[in-house]
Amino acid sequence: MVTGIGVLVSSLRSLLIRGKMWIGDSRVCSSSWASLLGVLYNRHYEFVLHRVQNGFEICYCMTTFSASDLVTSLFCGRISKEYLYKLCAAGDEMYAVPHLNNVLYLHYQGIRKIENLDDYVNLKCLYLQNNYIIKIENLDCLQHLRLLFLNSNCIDKIENLEGLQQLDKIDLSKNNIKVAENLSCLKSLTSLDLSYNSLTHIDDIAHLSECMSLTLLRLSHNKLADPETVEVIF
Structure with a gap:
């Protein structure tokens, strides 16, 4: 499993x-x-x-x-194409042939770097939560991606998502994000979870007012104490 x-x-x-x-x-x-x-x-x-x-x-x-294979993941936090192949072949709802997958489960894999997803061009849902990822990167190849789960990682900056124009939902909760940014380019984004991060000031979330397609936004368990926060967003 x-x-x-x-x-x-x-x-x-x-x-x-x-x-x-x-x-x-x-x-x-x-x-x-x-x-x-x-x-x-x-x-x-x-x-x-x-x-x-x-x-x-x-x-x-x-x-x-x-x-x-196990040691490679355990020591380096890197996932090779061979490891991905075996993971898909062994897992439920996944296939050894990369382009046949529309869902990829990579949670709890000890991953530190997002990489080697180039062949998974038909992914619609990517689970990367509960890893040790520090940077959002190497996702441009996933043009059909709609759901992205990056919660419970070590990410401190929202970046490199502009190529994912079909993205509908992003979960970035339980990271170390200090500023909400680089999201207004995602015209299909309706759901965003930034709870349990390090947002502290109105200016940190001002960018969200430019995300016109958002219908669900979670900001709980940050350090946003200013009552004007709601006005900035709505």
Whole structure:
């Protein structure tokens, strides 16, 4: 399962630090990334990760990924075209042939950089939430994209979206965005979520008054205390 694989990557990071990790029935005690490499690299498993915390146990399985694929994602936060191919082949509602996909699930993958999506030209929905992405980039090839989920990342600037003219919804909640900008060019944008960010002043959201197609806007859990904020938008 795609979600299981993504959570596995995130869980391995945290478990490695604690020195609590199992593969199959064998416990792995690792004090460094090198130890993990020695255990996993160039092997193929049906991974079963047992995490014991607060009295419960969670298991995650994956059947088609080599350990080297996992390590690439785990260490570098980079997703290769080969990794994407295997992810799609293994996941529900996705296909090994890139252009057949209209939905791509890349959440919980430990991704730091958006890349290698050039072949997925027919995507309409892209899930990239709960990663470590710091920059919005390399999306111009997705001319048919309508739904973009980038919530729960490390993004501090809205940029590089002008090529996505069919974009209808963007979720950028739970990032570190300080200014709402570069959105008025998206003439089809109706839904925008900027909740849980770092917007503090009226000037930070003034640009939203130029987004004429917006019908749903979320700004909760920022630091916008000025009562004139509503007037600026409406």
